[in-house]
Amino acid sequence: xxxxxxxxxxxxxxxxxxxxxxxxxxxxxxxxxxxxxxxxxxxxxxxxxxxxxxxxxxxxxxxxxxxxxxxxxxxxxxxxxxxxxxxxxxxxxxxxxxxxxxxxxxxxxxxxxxxxxxxxxxxxxxxxxxxxxxxxxxxxxxxxxxxxxxxxxxxxxxxxxxxxxxxxxxxxxxxxxxxxxxxxxxxxxxxxxxxxxxxxxxxxxxxxxxxxxxxxxxxxxxxxxxxxxxxxxxxxxxxxxxxxxxxxxxxxxxxxxxxxxxxxxxxxxxxxxxxxxxxxxxxxxxxxxxxxxxxxxxxxxxxxxxxxxxxxxxxx
Amino acid sequence: xxxxxxxxxxxxxxxxxxxxxxxxxxxxxxxxxxxxxxxxxxxxxxxxxxxxxxxxxxxxxxxxxxxxxxxxxxxxxxxxxxxxxxxxxxxxxxxxxxxxxxxxxxxxxxxxxxxxxxxxxxxxxxxxxxxxxxxxxxxxxxxxxxxxxxxxxxxxxxxxxxxxxxxxxxxxxxxxxxxxxxxxxxxxxxxxxxxxxxxxxxxxxxxxxxxxxxxxxxxxxxxxxxxxxxxxxxxxxxxxxxxxxxxxxxxxxxxxxxxxxxxxxxxxxxxxxxxxxxxxxxxxxxxxxxxxxxxxxxxxxxxxxxxxxxxxxxxxxxxxxxxxxxxxxxxxxxxxxxxxxxxxxxxxxxxxxxxxxxxxxxxxxxxxxxxxxxxxxxxxxxxxxxxxxxxxxxxxxxxxxxxxxxxxxxxxx
Numbered sequence: 001x002x003x004x005x006x007x008x009x010x011x012x013x014x015x016x017x018x019x020x021x022x023x024x025x026x027x028x029x030x031x032x033x034x035x036x037x038x039x040x041x042x043x044x045x046x047x048x049x050x051x052x053x054x055x056x057x058x059x060x061x062x063x064x065x066x067x068x069x070x071x072x073x074x075x076x077x078x079x080x081x082x083x084x085x086x087x088x089x090x091x092x093x094x095x096x097x098x099x100x101x102x103x104x105x106x107x108x109x110x111x112x113x114x115x116x117x118x119x120x121x122x123x124x125x126x127x128x129x130x131x132x133x134x135x136x137x138x139x140x141x142x143x144x145x146x147x148x149x150x151x152x153x154x155x156x157x158x159x160x161x162x163x164x165x166x167x168x169x170x171x172x173x174x175x176x177x178x179x180x181x182x183x184x185x186x187x188x189x190x191x192x193x194x195x196x197x198x199x200x201x202x203x204x205x206x207x208x209x210x211x212x213x214x215x216x217x218x219x220x221x222x223x224x225x226x227x228x229x230x231x232x233x234x235x236x237x238x239x240x241x242x243x244x245x246x247x248x249x250x251x252x253x254x255x256x257x258x259x260x261x262x263x264x265x266x267x268x269x270x271x272x273x274x275x276x277x278x279x280x281x282x283x284x285x286x287x288x289x290x291x292x293x294x295x296x297x298x299x300x301x302x303x304x305x306x307x308x309x310x311x312x313x314x315x316x
Numbered sequence: 317x318x319x320x321x322x323x324x325x326x327x328x329x330x331x332x333x334x335x336x337x338x339x340x341x342x343x344x345x346x347x348x349x350x351x352x353x354x355x356x357x358x359x360x361x362x363x364x365x366x367x368x369x370x371x372x373x374x375x376x377x378x379x380x381x382x383x384x385x386x387x388x389x390x391x392x393x394x395x396x397x398x399x400x401x402x403x404x405x406x407x408x409x410x411x412x413x414x415x416x417x418x419x420x421x422x423x424x425x426x427x428x429x430x431x432x433x434x435x436x437x438x439x440x441x442x443x444x445x446x447x448x449x450x451x452x453x454x455x456x457x458x459x460x461x462x463x464x465x466x467x468x469x470x471x472x473x474x475x476x477x478x479x480x481x482x483x484x485x486x487x488x489x490x491x492x493x494x495x496x497x498x499x500x501x502x503x504x505x506x507x508x509x510x511x512x513x514x515x516x517x518x519x520x521x522x523x524x525x526x527x528x529x530x531x532x533x534x535x536x537x538x539x540x541x542x543x544x545x546x547x548x549x550x551x552x553x554x555x556x557x558x559x560x561x562x563x564x565x566x567x568x569x570x571x572x573x574x575x576x577x578x579x580x581x582x583x584x585x586x587x588x589x590x591x592x593x594x595x596x597x598x599x600x601x602x603x604x605x606x607x608x609x610x611x612x613x614x615x616x617x618x619x620x621x622x623x624x625x626x627x628x629x630x631x632x633x634x635x636x637x638x639x640x641x642x643x644x645x646x647x648x649x650x651x652x653x654x655x656x657x658x659x660x661x662x663x664x665x666x667x668x669x670x671x672x673x674x675x676x677x678x679x680x681x682x683x684x685x686x687x688x689x690x691x692x693x694x695x696x697x698x699x700x701x702x703x704x705x706x707x708x709x710x711x712x713x714x715x716x717x718x719x720x721x722x723x724x725x726x727x728x729x
Contacts, residue, residue: 021355021362041355041365048354049347056375086488090504098503102518105510119511158487196617205373206341212375251612293650 017047017074032227033062033069034220042211043070052169052190054205057213060257063193064152066213070189071148077140079188080150081132083157089164093133093174101127123178133165137174137184146186154204155194162201169207216258218245224258229265239276239310240265246306247288247298256288263287278304322357323349329388330371336384338377344370360389456693459666461544474693475551476583481704482529482560485622493524500524530622530656531561532703535610537629538594539568539601545663545690546597549628550590552696554583563618567606568596573614603633603676604644611650619654624703627651628661628690633676640679648683657707660684661699666691 018024024047025040035043043066046053055063071078081092089095101122108118130138136149151165168174172184192208194200216224218241225237240261248255256264264287273280281303289295298306330345348370355366364385372381455471463471493499499522506521534553538546546566553564557578564574572594580586591597619625633644652658660680664670666689672681681687685707689695 021365037361038365038368041362042369044355045351045366045369049350051347054373084488088489096504096507098507101507101511122507122511158489160489198620199617202339202373206339206344208373209369210373211369212378253611 018044020044027073028069031069031072033065033073034223034227035066036216036220039066039211039213042209046191046209047189049209050187050189052192052208054192054194054200054208054210055213056194056196056200056210058215058255058257059195060259061213061215062258063213064150067148067150067191067193070191074145074148076145076189077147078150079132079136079147080152083151083153083155083161085156085158087157087161091131092161092164093131093168094176095129095131096123097127097129125179128176128179133168134174134182136188136190137168137172137182139185139188142185146184146188149188149190151190151192153195154192154200155196155198159201162204166201166203166207215248215255218242221245221258221261225262225265228262229269232265232269233274236268236273236275237265240268242310242313243276243306244288246309250298252289252294252297253291254289254294260288260290276307276310278307281307322352325389326352326367329367329384332384332388333371333381336380338371338380339373340371363389456697458693459691460548461663461666461691471693472551472583475548475696476555478555478697478700480556480559480700482532483624483704483706484527485530486525487528489526490523491526493522495520495522496524498524529560530624530706531563531620532556532626533619533623533655534562534564534626534628535607536564536566537568537601537603538566538597540598541601541630541632542628542663543598545628547587548690549661550587551583552628552690554578554586565610565614566590566594567603567610568599569602570596571606571609571614572596573618601629601633603629603631603680604640604647607644607647607651611647615651615654621654621656623655624657624659625651625655626659626661627684630662630664631660631677631680632674633679635675637675637679640675644676645679645683648680652683652685658684659699659702660687661690662687663689663691665689665695 018027021037021040021044024044025035025037028035028040028043042053045051055066057063067080068078104122104127105118107113132149136147139146154162154165157165169190172187173181175181190208192200192204221241221244222237225232225241226234229237244256244261244264264284267284267287268276268280271280271284282299285295285299285303289298326348327345330340330342330348333340348367351366351370352363355362357363367385368378368381372378455467455474458467458471460468460471490500490502492502492505502521502523505523506518509521510518534549534556536546536549536553538549542549550566553562553574556562557564557575558581562575562578564578566572566574574590574594577586577589577593580589633640635643648658662677664677665687672678686702688699688702690699
């Protein structure tokens with residue numbers, strides 16, 4: 001999901017931060033992200049105080065999008081580390097290129113160079129594969145702003161990885177036994193996200209600034225739709241938002257998030273719908289609701305009831 | 317650090333939150349003051365935003381924070397006062413405390429009462445008990461419900477001393493292992509070994525998947541019909557919690573999570589804290605509703621595909637078959653789908669003549685993997701065995717199960 005409007009061409013990387021919270025909100029708006037007051041305050045503080053940011057929320061509420069918008073708005077490179085169970089040092093920080101190292105050994109043997117000093121030349125920078133954490137610490141060089149490091153879905157990684165991440169985030173440095181310690185010249189902006197499938201450890205939370213990303217309210221959702229799907233007629237968007245807000249009040253297993261709303265509007269446009277009618281609703285409900293139990297509940301009479309309620313509402 | 321009353325008030329506010337139970341350390345308060353300097357103050361809402369960003373670390377604390385904030389910074393002429401950096405007025409009513417509904421802790425934090433004096437220490441009592449083999453056998457088979465206080469104390473100790481086994485499950489991490497079945501070549505260590513010898517000869521090193529204990533999740537029914545066995549179940553939870561990853565919930569008329577109190581080393585202290593916190597002891601039974609609440613709020617965070625679920629309940633839920641099937645049956649099916657194994661511990665099995673006739677029991681039975689007794693120490697021993705072995709799968713070389721109180725090995729990254 002990139003910016004839909006014409007962003008200022010090639011936004012130059014800048015070391016200067018926005019002056020205050022409204023300036024940051026305006027900056028994010030140029031990238032198509034509408035941030036509420038509290039979220040913008042937390043982002044601003046994370047930038048100013050150089051603390052990592054921990055975003056928690058239900059899936060589909062746009063946490064990853066925040067990091068993308070932030071990096072695009074500030075003109076910084078986005079480095080993404082997708083967490084999964086079993087993610088370890090080799091996948092997250094660095095790994096030695098064993099294939100090339102073994103080739104080097106073979107070469108050295110063939111050329112008669114194999115001696116004790118081979119051990120040292122084997123562990124040289126050219127044989128090191130840099131993974132996201134190391135890339136984020138090294139940055140792009142002096143004079144360029146530090147990158148934005150997105151550690152996505154931290155709740156999928158296990159506890160030993162969290163402990164390791166905490167070490168790295170504490171001092172923004174990382175030790176490679178064969179080479180030494182790598183320190184970040186400028187600390188990157190770190191954004192951690194979690195879908196709460198597991199409680200992330202207290203130590204990580206204490207290190208970060210915390211923000212709970214909630215579902216948007218009706219006004220904000222309409223604004224987001226206007227930004228992201230500008231070709232949708234206003235009446236359709238209003239109906240869609242009202243319907244989704246009603247859905248979120250219900251006791252569903254998985255409530256639809258803002259990404260589902262955007263997908264739904266796009267789906268409706270693809271089916272040439274200008275307003276919500278029962279047939280189109282039944283056909284496209286699978287875009288909003290992703291579980292059989294939820295679909296069974298809402299399909300049929302429930303959906304009809306909600307449409308009637310929608311029509312009874314005064315025009316927004 | 318900004319001098320003046322604002323800093324004092326923020327510190328006082330942080331202390332109020334801490335006394336109300338939120339983990340607000342002095343480092344966070346310092347961070348809050350730093351943040352206020354960085355953003356400047358415009359209005360009440362920006363103050364709220366800054367304090368929320370710096371003092372909170374989880375979503376569950378938000379309602380308490382909002383209430384405390386509204387009470388604490390309540391001056392109507394807030395902006396004016398902020399600009400003059402004067403002390404904001406906090407109206408302390410002389411009359412009874414404001415209606416804070418269930419936020420007793422917050423009320424106590426804002427209006428602290430005199431601290432209660434600590435209870436006088438009990439004299440340690442030493443009892444010498446000579447155990448004959450006969451007495452011990454009798455204790456193993458005795459039903460918990462019929463025990464006297466002394467017998468119960470002995471049984472609780474025996475329960476705590478049982479070895480609780482957690483089934484070992486392979487994880488995605490790898491650890492060093494000798495060559496053998498299931499071992500994969502470990503390039504990094506192989507190369508390091510080779511490099512140490514100047515590249516002469518590559519001696520292969522192997523790795524195997526590391527194992528970790530399967531988490532256990534307990535759902536304990538504490539309604540009236542279960543009252544005699546609730547205590548047993550909680551002692552069981554405490555013993556299990558010391559041996560491996562355990563989540564525990566109790567339910568009667570509503571669902572409460574009690575995992576954090578089980579971390580206390582002393583089982584009696586843990587149980588007394590639980591008793592204070594849980595309100596619906598010996599009330600009515602609503603298994604289906606509580607399972608629904610569990611799925612809605614907690615299952616996403618605490619239940620994984622590796623979990624073994626222990627459901628301790630007598631299953632006596634009333635209702636006509638249709639409602640039961642759609643409510644309780646559907647929730648049980650959902651629970652079974654989300655976990656690895658669902659074990660039902662039912663104290664009604666103490667009756668030899670037990671047969672699943674009651675509606676609730678018949679609805680629940682098809683969805684569980686095993687229906688096990690829980691009424692005496694022998695049955696708990698059998699449970700320990702079942703937990704450690706795991707569901708009967710293809711027999712092969714299995715790693716040893718994790719046992720309490722030895723902590724399972726932690727694989728370094």
